[in-house]
Amino acid sequence: MGGDTGERPTRPCEWCGVPVEQPRGRWRRRKFCSKAHRRRNRVMDAVFEFLDFW
8 A cells, every 4th residue: 555665755954955854754854964964053042042141
């Protein structure tokens, strides 16, 4: 019934725009193409939060 074609939806990385394959589950979404970009995003969030605080 409806064999797996291996086609996964992709969405662009929030940092560099590279297409990122999405996992099968509905609940998880990948926003970044690499750990480095995910980490950079967390650092930037922390910086903005810190600046907001001041």
